[in-house]
Amino acid sequence: MQDTSRRRPALPKNYQLIYEIVERSGIGRHLTSSDIYAKALKRRPGIGFSTVYRGLERLRDLGMVSELHVPGTDAAAYEPAGPRHAHFRCRKCGEIEDVPYAIPPRTLRTLALEHGFAIDEERVTFEGRCASCRPS
Amino acid sequence: MQDTSRRRPALPKNYQLIYEIVERSGIGRHLTSSDIYAKALKRRPGIGFSTVYRGLERLRDLGMVSELHVPGTDAAAYEPAGPRHAHFRCRKCGEIEDVPYAIPPRTLRTLALEHGFAIDEERVTFEGRCASCRPS
DNA sequence: GTCAGAAGTGAGGGTGAATATCACTTTCAC
DNA sequence: GTGAAAGTGATATTCACCCTCACTTCTGAC
Structure with missing residues (x-):
């Protein structure tokens, strides 16, 4: 206390x-x-x-x-x-965008249970080409 | 060429x-x-x-x-x-574990379509307490 | 083989993010 | 007001990473 x-x-x-x-x-x-x-x-x-x-x-x-x-x-x-979200980074221009995606809580719970650990935080990052830099 | x-x-x-x-x-x-x-x-x-x-x-x-x-x-x-997998890092002991989890291809495809970008790679990291460091 | 250009190599130094230290100042409960 | 705790700014240090350069090794053409 x-x-x-x-x-x-x-x-x-x-x-x-x-x-x-x-x-x-x-x-x-x-x-x-x-x-x-x-x-x-x-x-x-x-x-x-x-x-x-x-x-x-x-x-x-x-x-x-x-x-x-x-x-x-x-x-x-x-x-x-x-709110939890993921990030996307363009490999060409380096721009970082927010992506409204979070791993479903159920999935997190299952993973935590299976491995015996406690998850406080998740970080999701994607890489690739953004809309402007993508070969059309 | x-x-x-x-x-x-x-x-x-x-x-x-x-x-x-x-x-x-x-x-x-x-x-x-x-x-x-x-x-x-x-x-x-x-x-x-x-x-x-x-x-x-x-x-x-x-x-x-x-x-x-x-x-x-x-x-x-x-x-x-x-094979694609995620990583878990214990905040107490710093240990890094592999976690057999990958975001479903369908989800990736949907996200890519919605945002107009091309995803080459995904990185998923969890943080928390591992089985040994977790308060029982 | 030998020759030339390409690729690889090791040393050393430079850069910038991140952190530690320290003496000084401010804040706050009493 | 007073003293302890917290905050502050300057400075120095650490460390991962990257760059450059002179030298060596490799490779393919002849």
Whole structure:
């Protein structure tokens, strides 16, 4: 048990700012930490890179933003947490699109049961050619 | 048009060695490039890191090995190409397990049709607690 | 065989994301 | 106000990955 009456840290202002930036970018925008840092710098000059990193880490742990690691890109991308969905990355233009697909809960449950593990999160990424880059 | 009759390069010996190492490790072993380099060094002293990297890249492009980018790990992992499957990563012990699951082809086809893109590859990763680390 | 061009090789360095450290500042409960 | 905990920004470090370059090896033509 924890004494929650005493420790009730509100989200620090800087972290709120970071969340706001990610949140306003909208689902599907996939900002990198540098993008976010650049935007944060405009609204709060002097803010440090470390703070942005730490903020994103916190927000991720709180489940408020999702961290994306898409193969073929070097930096992690962030988007506001939302309904589960998959991502598609075009091998030609590098564009990342959201795909409204999630593995059915029943399937997840079955897999978890069969293997004895507990699934907290699923990540689905597709690769290929997007509509514009596809040979017609 | 290319003159394919003239260029028919066999897989260089070093690349064969690298493939052998990955292949013998077996599906589900998930070696990093450093692991592979260490093993290669034993069998071919003096081999360079660059060669191992290049070899893995080549083998990946040839579809002979699969490259894995699991969130939560820093380095890419390699395994011999085989039947499509998903991966599970334990958040506590970091262990990576293979999971015999693939998104049904029909679903892929539908998604591709709906969005107008062509899917070459799918990557599915689960995160959670493995059987040993799970609170019983 | 030998010759030329292509491909492969190893060393070393560069890049950039991510993380650690540290001294300083702010916040908050009391 | 006060003290402890949390947050902050600068800086340094680490590490995977990639690039370049000079050298060697391979291969096919003759």
